[in-house]
Structures are given as structure tokens and as C-alpha cells.
Amino acid sequence: MHWRFVLALLLSIPAYNAALANDGVAARSRDPSQWALQTGDYADQRYSRLDQINTANVASMKVAWSFSTGVLRGHEGSPLVIGGIMYLHTPFPNVVYALDLDDENRVLWAYKPKQDGTVTGVMCCDTVNHGLAYAEGKIFLYQADTTLVALDARSGKEVWHAVNGDPKKGETGVAAPFVVKDKVLVGISGADLGVRGFVTAYNINGGARIWRAYSVGPDAEILFDPDRTTSLGKPVGRDSSLKTWTGDQWTIGGGAVWGWFSYDPALDLVYYGTANPSTWNPDQRAGPDGKPIDQKWTMSIIARHPDTGLAAWAYQMTPFDEWDYDGINEMILADLDIGGSLRKALVHFDRNGFAYTLDRVSGELISAKPYDPDLNWSTGVEMDPSKSNYGRPSVVAAKSTFQNGPDNTTTGICPSSIGAKNEQPASFSPLTGLFYVPMNSLCMNYEPYKVNYTPGQPFAGATLSIYPQQGRESTGRVIAWDAREGKTVFSEDERFSVWSGVLATAGGIFCYGTLEGYLKCRDQKNGTELFRHRTPSGIIGNVFTYALHGKQYIGVFSGVGGWAGIGLAAGLDKPEDGAGAVGAYAGLKQYTALGGTLSVYTLP
């Protein structure tokens, strides 16, 4: 099918009151007393204008109340707070609770999906869920089994549901739904099982499927317009994905979409990242000439028009991935004064250790600087547009798992597959102009091996060993990043990977959780620790804030798990388990056990 014909079809879809539908969510996200989106706001800044809890008094913060979700395993994401009601989600089996914050946090309703439990067998990295979305009186839950459910926010009754994928093929739901205008967007997980990634948009009223955009494949399926979709300022041309794959490998090519979305209402563009190409064995993905080939648009940032799914631009961070440097980490939208001019920027801290700043209008690359001080797989990203490798990282031969060949172990690669940072989102504070980034201080050995594709079976094709960076005992840190200068302003070590999303507030603090279970708050200016408190279990949830009757609250899920906590969560104890992460976190069981509790803090 020719692209222009597809586009015509897309444009013929009714607009479903697109002009109206956006207002509710956007308005609520501007009201700091609510926490209306998982990402805090459409820009994914995770910044709150609430300042009652601040640098001067955060030390006195105490637990206001807590709520056990009744589910163990890793608790990612955060609740939503909408009009005095808090909506909580859990890992599989993905229970949803509505709590009345004005009436003893009474459970107004609980929704307990019936799911085939075998789905948990194809979830790569614990049975996590990134949380709910809200729009127009409906709560959207994206279940592990890929069922997207719209619930009446008042009653918890199902309004509609849509099935987005097939767990038998390894397709699962992890990402949070994201509402833009009259559509709810959901991705798909499973790149490590050969799932070909996509984003689907459903109408929030009724659940009709509006569009689906794959990450890899024919233009008509990835919704790229050869002439209008650009990369680094130039049209991508025909078959921009297809021609970067050998044969039909793209059909099991990965590029899953399981991270966070962001949205610029003025530009009417949605941003998200795509995951690794599958398998993790690069030898099996080489080009027809036996050389590296890009495997576009895996490992990419993609900007799309939400009404049609049409891609405005795309940028690939790690062509021909050899390290599982999955590109799904969040895109933070901020207008930054860079080199004397105010740029509509998009800042992205990639698993590969580079922090990318792009012009979010055009997709132009403004900078790509290492935010992982130990990054050693690349000497840098070419910034000269006149060069043929413009925008591409230069790979260090000694760290190339492809050049070293399958069944050989490449040692001392930094960062590890887990990434300099994983999905847990950073925050941006307009107060300081800095980004607060939760990080991992890990390196790895990587041994690719041949793996055959079987639907619904692991398709990883590499044996990993992950360990702390040289000379360190700790495996994590949090940094403040100046995207204008492309440099780290301060860095604070943590005993374990910081697997929790950061919140920054107008009170001058930024807060995050640790895998031991501490909620910590620091000074945005210098990183000084101002508060720490031990929650019931290790934290992999995202810190959020809201206000009720003039009082500010800061909350976070505890409940250890995720990739970092998979050893604990799934009872694994061999170093090679959990894609090599178990060894790196073997000490974690000395500090915490499984849990699943929301802890909410306030001032005395």
C-alpha cells in the first residue's frame, strides 16, 4: 500500500471532539493539588509547583498514612490523584483501588481483573505495571495481558476494553496508558521475546482503535511519510526501516514501546522511545554484507502526531545495538537557553550513557554528552552535520560485542545493559534549570550466542554478567545534569541502583526512593540530603505529590522488584539469572523483602 493512500485513510477518521477532549487532562496537570498523569505533566518534567514542603522543613516530614495494595512484587509507577480521589494500581494481577482521601482513605471500589496467570511467564523483568491514566471520568488500566480497560472512575465498572496484543507471542502490557486529546495511547512490551514493537491509539470513548504505528517495518505500518518524516533535519526517504534490516528479520525485530510518553500541545507532537532490536546477539542481525546495519527504528526517539500517528521525526541513538541499550527512557520537554537562544528542547537520558538534547520541533540534535562518567563503549557522538556519521556514536572496537564475535565474552563494558539509567524517570526543575537523574553505576561482561526464534520464548541471545563500576561498592547514584552545558553539576552515590522516578518541587527539593527502601529528599542546588525515611520495602516506584485542603503530601510506592530486584522478587539467586542482574544486587536481600505499600508523607 502506498504511503499517501494510508495517510488519506488515517485523515478520514472522524476527529472525535479532538479539540475538547484534551482540556481535562491538561487542566488537571496544571493544578498542582492533583497528580493527573503518571509523568506529572505532559512535558514529563515531574516538577510540582507545590512548595509547602521545602528545603527548610522537609527534614520534619513524617508518614501521614500508608496503604498496602495486597500484592507483592515490584511496584513501579505511582498513583493518580484526581479531585480528592486517589487511584492506585498494582503489579500483576493489576488490581486498581479508588481511595477517598476525604473519608479515611476508604476504598470506594476495587477492580480485580481476571487474567490468565501464564502471562507472567513472558514478562521479562518482573510483573510490573507503570500505572494508570485518567481522562473524562475514566481510569485507563493497561493489563499485563495487554487488555486496555476503561473504568468508570466513580464506580470502577468497566466501560469498555480492547485487546492490544497476544501474550502467547510474548506481547505484554507494562507501560502506562497516555491520554492525548480524545485518544489513549499504549505501547507493547516483549522486545526480548522477538516482539515487533508498536504504539496503538484508542478512542477514549468506546475504545475504537484509531491507529497503530509499528517501530520497524514498511512505511505504511510504521506511519512514516518518506518525504515529511525527518531524521536529523532530512526526510527519511522510502523504506527507512526496511532497508536497515536483513530479509524479514524486522518481523521479529523488537523495538518495543514500554516507556513513558510526553506531549507538546503547542506542537501537537507525542514523543516516546523504542526498545532494542532482537535478538541481543548482534551477529544474527548483521547486514547482508556481514557488517552492522542500523535496524531502524529501534533504539530511537520518535515524534508523532497524535491524531494520525504520522511520525514527524525520528532519531536513532544506538544503531545496530550490541549491548541491549534499549532506548525507551523518557523524553523530558523543557525550553532551555542554549548558547544564547531559547530552544524548545527534548532531553533524554539513554541507557547507552549519553544524555541527548534535541530540538523537539525539528528533531535536530543539539548535544549528546556522556552523563555516565564510566561510559566506555563509545568515544562520542558525531556532531558535525557534514560528516557521514553525523549523529552516530563512534564504537570502541574493544567493547563491540559484534566485533568480538558470538560465543566470545566482551568484558568491562560500561554502562551495562541495565543502562546508565533505566525506565525510572528523571525530573527537571525550572528553579535550577537542572535535571535530576536516577542512575546505575554498573558495567558488564557480554557474551552473545545463537538463539532460535520461537513465539513466546525468550529471544535474548546473550549471557551477561553485571557488576559495579571499577573501584566502587555501590551500584547507583543520582546526579544533577545541566543540559545547557552538557555536564554533571553534582553526583551523589547510592548503595544500590536508583530504580525510582524522581520528583522535583518548587520547594527546592528533589526526592526519590532507594532499593533499600529509603525515601530521600535532597537540595536541588547542591544535592545535600535533607530527609531520609525507611519505607516498608525497596522502592522502584516514582515519587509524586499532591495537596488536600491546603496541605501538601509526598508519596511513593515501596515494593522491591523490577529488573534490579528480580532476584528478590522471583526468588532467583544465581548470578546469571535475571539477565545477569542478580549478581549485582545480591546484597539487596540484606536490606529488604518483598512488599507492596503506598507511603504518604506530610509535615507535622
Add this chain to the structure above:
Amino acid sequence: MHWRFVLALLLSIPAYNAALANDGVAARSRDPSQWALQTGDYADQRYSRLDQINTANVASMKVAWSFSTGVLRGHEGSPLVIGGIMYLHTPFPNVVYALDLDDENRVLWAYKPKQDGTVTGVMCCDTVNHGLAYAEGKIFLYQADTTLVALDARSGKEVWHAVNGDPKKGETGVAAPFVVKDKVLVGISGADLGVRGFVTAYNINGGARIWRAYSVGPDAEILFDPDRTTSLGKPVGRDSSLKTWTGDQWTIGGGAVWGWFSYDPALDLVYYGTANPSTWNPDQRAGPDGKPIDQKWTMSIIARHPDTGLAAWAYQMTPFDEWDYDGINEMILADLDIGGSLRKALVHFDRNGFAYTLDRVSGELISAKPYDPDLNWSTGVEMDPSKSNYGRPSVVAAKSTFQNGPDNTTTGICPSSIGAKNEQPASFSPLTGLFYVPMNSLCMNYEPYKVNYTPGQPFAGATLSIYPQQGRESTGRVIAWDAREGKTVFSEDERFSVWSGVLATAGGIFCYGTLEGYLKCRDQKNGTELFRHRTPSGIIGNVFTYALHGKQYIGVFSGVGGWAGIGLAAGLDKPEDGAGAVGAYAGLKQYTALGGTLSVYTLP
């Protein structure tokens, strides 16, 4: 076997350093910075001399830290605190953690028993466990499968284990082990499955079985000396149990032992209660003449010599039980000024709604007064020793499920089978001389039906419907009881049954948890609520306290379950489930979900 011969055998058993072994536990229980016994001290007063947290400042108490146990379902009992180390237990699968309170509450070790999961199928009232015991460097865990394990307190390695019963016959472990001198005592659960109850004493070093005392059966097996064991001041005579049963019904006669023990070192007597006769259908247990028959020593308080197991005295609260008024509730030892003379008293708040005060030396009945204001199954307990029914309750015909006959429903019986109070222990404050009693405000309809005995199968034989007392919406209360006067001094309603053990302290407060999940502290003098804080889940654990480096802490497990929470814990939702309790607590799911977290509070 003749009794005197048995006794001679018992006395021939070596004393195992009995004189020494007691000192460690007793000394630790006198040190208020430790929490060395589940019962606080041997007298089971659950009173702490710590007064840093007191009526003047308890309102400012806040969560110091918390720890998720990694297990859901009902969390009964409390941790122990021994020399700066906290030892926690969980419901099935009965994990034990040792946390270093001086090093970020680090997990020094975790012990995870391997148990056959089918045991949970024969546990009547959730998969609860009442907690650990400590003595001489060993932690004692009594597993659901009745394995008693001694763990090295420093390493968590098993030192020895003994198997106390057989889950295939319905025998399970719930009660906390209790160390007296060189012995560790454990009971057995399963009276609702026809288990014949007993207490067994094992040597703390090596685990050799020293004695076993059944609740029902031949004198040689219940360790009653016809001449020396007394009841209400008189020798019990031969076959005091056997002659109160029809035929061999005593072999499946109940009288389980699953409550708390207490101990008077000066008298060298251990006290505990025995459970209901089985079945719950009294018609099947009638005497050969078709009339009620006592079924001794079910429903009794028994005082035994710990070295031999020999019973010093016994008192039966509810002969020929017709209501499942299980007699296992704790025995609180206190020296009380009663009628002008100081009495070595034992105070017991029975499920049947009467508060009993006995002379713990002789077993003499001092008083038996209703502490449940709605008690209506009896007009009172005969206190005149010259009467033939001395010490026995007078049964109200209209509330007699036996007189009304099987397959007929007796309605409006108060209290319900759950009891005016269940196993959750009360506390005694020497400051006020009052007992603080966690209670249920429930009545019931009771329909006995014929049931056949099959080993390991429910042998209840009654259909119950349990509901709030007339005119009430709440199902619980806490009262202050004056055992000297036999009257309630104040009573405070709670929304749900108070299923949490009470702590009283020298700070003038008493604290307990609620099924919604509040930890509450009140003024011992007048019941005024001074503190409330919402923990993650409903509380059925017992409040405890300790001090570290001069700072007092108050802690409690949350994790809803037990009989009251079985609907939530096991996902039951029919009113007749959970022996009729589910209906009474249907509203509970509006307030809490499953959990398993220790919350520890302190002053700012």
C-alpha cells in the same frame, strides 16, 4: 497405666540444668528495653515500664521505620527484641528475619522453612502464627506444619527440630512457643477438625521431648493426679476427664491449645487455656443419658508444673459447650487487692463473655462477672461453694443450642462464637490496676447439624451467622476492666472488632491496632484517644515496645486476616464463609487490603 507410676517416670527425667535455664528469659523480660517474650513478661501483663512515650507526648509519635515481611495474610503476634536484634516471624510459610537495629535494620539472616503447602488447607482461621520465643541464644519457631525449630539466634541455622503433630489429622501449629526454665512448650491447633489437644514440653537444648499433657483422656495422658490435682479447691478424683465423655468421643474431643501461656516463677506454675470440645454440634456430644455432660478438660484453665507437666489445678469455664466458646484466651497474672486482701490473682477474659478472677495458687474462683454487656446465654456463674453447681454458668434455655436441638437455629446469642474477646491479649497496668481488653461486639444465630468425623476434615457441625449487637453498627470495642470490682470502668467503641493485642506502659497509655489499620493509643485513666495513625493494612498483631540507645519505640504488625479478616485474607465473600464471620466484617474491604508490614513508631 496407673497414675503414680507415670508420675514416677516423669520425675526420673533428668532436670537439664533447670535451675539455670530460666534466668536468661526472666532477666530479659525484666529489662524494658527488650521485648523478650511474646507476652511481654511471664505474667502476660503486656505492660512496659518504659515511660518516654507518654500521655503528654504520644500525639506527636511518628513512624520511625517499617519493614515488609514479604508475606501477605494475617500477621498475629509481634517481633521479639533481644540485645539490639529484632526477630520477626510471618504467617505461613513462617519466614523468620533477624534485623540489626543498630545497622539500618539490616537483615542479618532469614530462615525460610520448607513446608508442605497443603497444611494451610487444614488451618481453621487464616494461616496465622503467634510468633517466636527466645532462650539462651536460640530462636524457637513453631511452624504451621507443627515442626518446632530451634535456630541459632546469631546465624539463623537450625540447631534442632522436633515434629509435634500431624497436619494430615488436622493438627497444625499456630501458638507461640513458650520457654520456661530449660523447656519450650508448644500446643496444638485443630479442635474444629477433631484434634485432641495437648501441650508438649521439649528440652531447649537438643529438642528431646520431656512430657506431653493432653487436654482430654485418661489421667495418665492428661497428667492429672486424682488426689493432688484440684478443681475449685477439691481433688479432681479419678478419670476426671474420661467420665465426662460418652464412650471414646474424647479421642476426637478437641480441647486444642493454641493461646498464650503465662508462668509464675515463685509458684513454678504454667497457665493456659483449652479450646472447645468437638464437634460444635452439642447433640453429638450429649451424655449416655442424652443430657449435657462436661467434656472436661476442654474449655478450661489448667495450671501445670513445667518440669513434669503435672496439673496443679484446673477450672472449666464452659462445661458442655454449645456455642464454640473456646477457652484459650490468655491468663494474666497480677497481685490484686480484692476485698481488702492481696490476692495472687489470675484474670481471664473468656470468649463466653465472663471475666474470671481466680486465685492462681489454688485455682479458687474469686469472681466471674460479665465483661460483655450483651452477654445473654447465661444468667451468671454460681459463686456459692455449697451449691452443687458451684463455679458453673447457668444456661438460658432460649439460648441453648442443645435444648433447641440440631437443625434448629438458635437466634440472638451474645456473644458470638468469635467471643466477647478472642486470642488477642489484653494488658494490665499497675498504674491504674485496670485491664485493657480488646473486644468484639457481636451476636449470632447458631444451627447445629450432624457431622461425621474424617481425619483432617472440618468437624465443626454448626452453621453460624454472626452480626453486630443490637442497635450497633460497630463490631468492636476496647474496655478498661476493674477485676477488683468486677466491672467495666470505661468502654470505647471501634468500627470493627479489636483483633490486636494491647500494650500498656508506664507512660500512662495503652495502645492497640484496629482492623482498618489504625494504631491507636489512649489514656489509661479515661480512655481518651491520644494518638491514631494508619498503618498499611488492618492490624491483628500485638503492640510491643522496646528501647534502643535511650529512645523508646512502639511497634505493631499490620496485615489483615485471622478469623475476623478471613473473608479478605482468603478471598471469601459469602456470609456463611469463615464460620459465619465473613458477613460481620463485609465492610472491612472498604478500608483495607492484604498486607504484611511491621511499623515502628517513636517520638520526633
